[in-house]
Amino acid sequence: MSYDVAIVGAGIAGSLIAYRLASKGLKVILLEAGHTGEERPKMSLRYAEAKYKIPSSPYNDKISYQKAPAPTVINDNYYDQQGPNTFKSTYLRRTGGSTWHWLGNVPRFIPSDFKLKSNYDVGCDWPINYADLEPWYCEAEEEIGVSGNHDEWNGLHGGFRSKPFPMSAIALSYGDGILYDTLNNTNVGGTTITVNSTPQARNSVFYDNRSPCLGSSSCVPICPYSAKYDASVHVRKAVELGAELLEECIVTRVEGNPSKDLAVALHYQTWEGTKGTIEANHYVITAHSIETAKLLLMSDIANSSDQVGRNLMDHLNGAAGAILPDPVYPFRGPPTTSGIDSFRDGDFRQTTAAFRMSMGNNAWGRMESPDATLSNLVRNNGEFGKALRDKLNYRITRMFRISYTTEMLPNPDNRVTLSDKKDATGLPRPQLHMIVDDYNIKAFTRARVVMSDLFDRLGAVEKKFMDDPRAYKGAGHIIGTCKMGDDPTTSVVNRECRSHDMSNLFIVGASVFPTSGTANPTLTVVALALKAAETICKDYA
Amino acid sequence: MDDQHKLTLFMGLSQTLTGFEHLSDGIGRDYLERLLDGFGEQAMAALLTRYDTVIAGDEDITDAVKTAIMEDQEHSPLAKELIMLWYTAQYKDLTGSLQQGTAAHYYNSLIWKAIQAHPPGVSGGIYGYWAEAPEMPQ
Secondary structure (H helix, E strand, C coil), X not given: CCEEEEEECCCHHHHHHHHHHHHCCCCEEEECCCCCXXXXXXXXXXXXXXXXXXXXXXXXXXXXXXXXXXXXXXXXXCCEEEEECCCCCCCCCCCCHHHHCCCCECCCCXXXXXXXXXXXXXXXXXXXXXXXXXXXXXXXXXXXXXXXXXXXXXXXXXXXXXXXXXXXXXXXXXXXXXXXXXXXXXXXXXXXXXXXXXXXXXXXXXXXXXXXXXXXXXXCCCCCXXXXXXXXXXXXXXXXXXXXXXXXXXXXXXXXXXXXXXEEEEEEEECCCCEEEECEEEEEECCHHHHXXXXXXXXXXXXXXXXXXXXXXXXXXXXXXXXXXXXXXXXXXXXXXXXXXXXXXXXXXXXXXXXXXXEECCCCCCCXXXXXXXXXXXXXXXXXXXXXXXXXXXXXXXXXXXXXXXXXXXXXXXXXXEEEEECCCCCEEEEEEECCCHHHHHHHHHHHHHHHHHHHHXXXXXXXXXXXXXXXXXXXXXXXXXXXXXXXXXXXXXXXXEECCCCCEEECCHHHCCCCCCCCCHHHHHHHHHHHHHHHHHHCC | CCHHHHHHHHHHHHHHHHCCCCCCHHHHHHHHHHXXXXXXXXXXXXXXXXXXXXXXXXXXXXXXXXXXXXXXXXXXXXXXXXXXXXXXXXXXXXXXXXXXXXXXXXXXXXXXXXXXXXXXXXXXXXXXXXXXCXXXXX
């Protein structure tokens, strides 16, 4: 065999596994459909020059979208959406993956998220529980560098912490102070709420040779100072330890032996069009939920359960805005530094989705951008000079926003399949089927009531809600498609992320989550990746 | 009207319309050119001449600019885009299409100064600066 381990997808999961295996002396190759792109300062410049400051704006090298096609928020040229509801989250195909433009919030899953079926008779249970994963959460936090408040989070919803955070919490914003004073420990519709600082993969001190956060407020889409973690950190570390990185290289097939119980090769095509093969002892697919499912379906392997591609989930996102009586001074520091986690668990999950709330430091976000406020004052109202400055300042410095993300239940009919339509490289586009049901709609309604209550307590002089109570955005948290479970007839991988069908094939990422929880998925992905790396190493012991 | 006089008037008008006294000459030079591109020589010359007349008069500048420029059908479209340009580094030309500027223009966009923040993409200060209320810039 040429390599000990071949990994498909140089995002956070793939690069961490590559790093851990290379550090144990294993011969690793990491394949990536995208490329590294430009240097960070150049990408920051692209962002400054961009007409629309959307998540892909620093990464807007057109060649990448032709050679490694990926979904964008602007058009639907990649996803083939069958509905009935639209899937709204996207991902990046480049070295370092979607962590380039992630916000960097890293709460853990809570114990109930692993036991949805046992606790609330909905969804399903994970084959592992919070306690099994807890030591790996600690390692994950140390490996990527997480800042947080141990006392706030230790025991929250039963989620105990065996170690403190590697770094203390990111400084709270000026506005957070007002929230804590007014809202902490109040009772909202029968729930006592607490405002918590948000654990973040963002340095509060110099950590791992990277600067502390300098409050550039552009986390999405890019941190100019590398204070926000992105997976290029571990790609670099893996390569330094001897892992090979093969970029601009799309894996088109995982070849199995005749009985399909072992993977024997990866077939790829490069951006130039040349074709190649990689052989290894172990194969790890970490191409994010949709590409991973697409690859396995194209390869017709690892799917005796018929679950590959199924149980696709997203976190559905909504928001509301208020004008508060006193300034909170948005657009300074990270876009969010605190949240309300009080609605992430409870008996209500029998009938209604749980949700996590973020307190925004970025005014009203897309509900009314600073540009829109300005345009109204100037173009519509003819304001100018000092009066314009005063009115602009008065409104925007008092703008405050709460956003919420709801879980989705796993539904085998929410799925990725292969479209007949082909992308620019000649491969099948992902076809998506998705239904957003009452379990979620009721949560949107509940969140709206909660937000309105919170705004009233804060003395809001103006409130703005989304027009359509059924509307949602995608949080960028693409979960499911390769479900983890003990039973090979109903799951794709076992509790070690090893394929039930193929003993030398691992699938790691949010794709294996049996439920979506309400936490941003990445920290749980990292925990599973580190755990899987140890499992693979044991195969060599 | 020679170029230097044009620029001087443009800067004076920009100060009055934006409400900011300290504007960069270099950015001003760029913005004058961009607006000439988008609206043409004649419209700009007319606006600057009108402003020249206003400042030569006795009336309070703010009131005079309001009547003579911001509420004037001929001059207000360009005047408004001038304000949008200084504040956002972008403006809409005669066809209504949004014109993008350089990174330098973006970094100088006044909207962030007006709300006591900073353009996203550059630091607003040292670690933790966001925990304190900001100062009001000049």
